[in-house]
Amino acid sequence: MTPEKPSLDLLRRLTDRHVVGAVVDHGRQTRAELASTTGLSKPTVADSVRRLEAAGVLADTGERSSGPGRAGLYYDLAPGTGTALAVAIAPEGVVAEVLDVRGAIVGRGTAQVSRPARPATAARALERAARSAVEAGRGAGAGPVLLSVVSAADPVDRATGRLVHLPDAPFLVGALDPAAVLSDLVEGPVVVGNDVNWSALAELAARAQQAPGGTADAAPRGTPDAGTGPDATPADFAYLYLGEGLGCAVVADGRVLEGAHGLAGEVAHVVVTGARGRATAFTEVFAELGLRHEGATAIDVDRLLDVVHGGGAGGERALRALAVAVSDVVSALVALTDPQEVVLGGSWGGDRAIVEAVRDRVGDAKRPAVVSPATVPGAALAGARARAVASLRSHLVERGAGPATA
Known part of the structure; x- marks a missing residue:
């Protein structure tokens, strides 16, 4: 035929x-x-x-x-062909960037949030940062905001795009709908994703670029074309985020596994060996070590790093307890997902002393794993930014091609 x-x-x-x-x-x-x-x-x-x-x-x-x-x-x-809005909502604050189709930042806005943040407080900060960025973009002659990609330091319901409140949440207490908050500023779709997932995708793209023959736009959206075979860029890894909150993204065949409800990778309550030698939830280890912000479940990162690098018996004890707890989580990830590598990211996960201590501990496990520090700074926003630019480019190309006819 x-x-x-x-x-x-x-x-x-x-x-x-x-x-x-x-x-x-x-x-x-x-x-x-x-x-x-x-x-x-x-x-x-x-x-x-x-x-x-x-x-x-x-x-x-x-x-x-x-x-x-x-x-x-x-x-x-x-x-005036149009721009995209990339947003990161995190305990450190809200950052919003207006981007043109070539990835240049033409407007930027920021806003602070409290810990823990109530939905109304977070919504006001999001609206303030986004409006500031959009107004800056307009002042620079940029076109309308056609779409937005949001990174949020909380689980995201896949069906609704709303942030999900879980017990012991270190940051946002209650639900938040970023798309509704941004509806007056963005003409088209608003894609919302968990910050650890965006961080993992940024790490995946960076590894694809560094591979032989890699390009600047290699696999920026978690597409499964990062390659397979013995010489390909590793497309199966677990990204363990260790910051004020705890999270994980599992990347399999170049894609992030989100789970039925977008809750895959919520490791805060994985049972580990605590600082007192007893089984406890991962998040409770930091309470045992006195490394939480007062009145919150958020980890006090500055204090944690000060203790770990302060030397003396207290510092050694804390480092050992953290290494044991993290390595228990790594062992669980290896048992369940069989990754090529476990990447430690976040504000303290990539610390050299932490990485080396975890490596030493994991090396003695029955199924040892390759443990590496993350390579992309500001990974959550970087991942959202890459997706926003890629989506804007696709939108522009489709608009230029015009509607298909029968």
């Missing part, structure tokens, strides 16, 4: 995607340069540019190429 030929509409859409992608990646170009960049013929590129101009995606910059031969018109993205 002869395969059906692709329709003219489909071919035009594919061509427009290539042309828009080339401008996004390489900046302003003439039609001749676009033909060279995309490998398409000059007449095909000329037709695509006309369509994209009419759709308001590309615009003549008014500049002309110089040199021998006929001068070419330079085309770039049309002014």
Whole structure:
């Protein structure tokens, strides 16, 4: 049977995607340069540019190429094509960034929150930081905010996108709906995800870039194309977040496993060996060591690091207790998920003394694991930022390609 030929509409859409992608990646170009960049013929590129101009995606910059031969018109993205909003909600505060399609930050806003934060308090901080970022973007001539990606230091219900309150929550007490808070500032969808999951995806993308032949946009959204086989970038690892709160993301085949309700990786209540040698919940180890903020379940990171690096019997005892508890969690992750590696991230998880102590402890286990510190600073926001830019680019390409016809 002869395969059906692709329709003219489909071919035009594919061509427009290539042309828009080339401008996004390489900046302003003439039609001749676009033909060279995309490998398409000059007449095909000329037709695509006309369509994209009419759709308001590309615009003549008014500049002309110089040199021998006929001068070419330079085309770039049309002014005001749209931006994305990346947000991180964490105990340290709320950070909001307005990004253009090339990933440049064109507006930024911040707001402080208390510990623990009630939903109304967190909502006000989110709205304040986001509005400040959007207004800064408008002042810089940026286009409308078309979509948003939010990283939150709490579990996120997969069905609703709302933050979920769990017992002993170190940060947010109660539910919060970021999409509703941002509805007046964002024209399109708001994607909300747990901060540890975004951190794991940022780590995955960084590893893909560092692999032989890796690129800057390798697997930024947790797609399963990070590779397989003995020479591929590890796409199976557990990201253990150790900060004011405790969390874990399991990455399998390049994707984060979220669980039926978005609660996969909630390790705070995994049973470990406590500081007194008895079985206890992971989160209670820090209460036993006196390493919590007063009146809260949040871990006092500054005090923890001061104690660990302070030397003396107290520091050694604390470091040993932390290493035992963390290694118990690592052993549970190895038993259940069989990762190639366990990555320690968060504000104290990547501390050299912590990593080495955990490695020593895990090395004696029946199933030892490779333990490494995280490599991406500000990983939660970095992951949300990468997803926001990738989504904005896809939106722009689809808009330029136009609606499919029957």
